[in-house]
């Protein structure tokens with residue numbers, strides 16, 4: 001069975017984010033294990049932004065299995081329409097290890113995570129709050145899955 005890990009910097013999601021992510025992620029059923037794991041954000045303190053990003057990078061990299069295929073969520077990344085995303089998703093899953101989708105915190109990613117990434121996915125050129133990005137990723141992944149498996153969702157929603 002394939003596995004998808006959504007590693008999202010941030011904590012204490014509002015109830016509507018937990019409810020929406022829980023709803024979309026539960027739809028995959030037993031055929032694909034999709035798990036969202038929170039990465040605690042670093043404090044923005046005297047060390048400055050670079051130090052905070054380095055700490056978040058270290059936490060993201062520690063949560064990433066060695067065999068993972070990491071894809072960064074980044075507004076400057078590759079843009080897809082839904083059919084192209086379904087193809088890309090299917091390709092990402094074929095790499096064998098878990099597919100890891102990384103959502104950054106308030107300031108995005110540091111160089112360590114960028115160097116480890118195998119692809120980047122832009123939801124739009126607009127910047128979204130990271131909690132909203134979680135919901136969009138969960139919905140778009142399920143839409144892609146329903147296109148790949150000819151499930152009714154993508155025609156009904």
Ligand SMILES: C[S@@+](CC[C@H](N)C(=O)[O-])C[C@H]1O[C@@H](n2cnc3c(N)ncnc32)[C@H](O)[C@@H]1O
Nearest residue numbers: 073074075103104108122123124127128130133
């Ligand atoms: C508030 S944004 C960070 C903005 C930060 N200034 C930057 O330039 O990356 C938080 C995270 O949400 C995700 N995100 C926000 N908008 C996105 C978009 N349009 N496409 C893909 N990911 C996005 C990214 O993972 C980003 O690191």
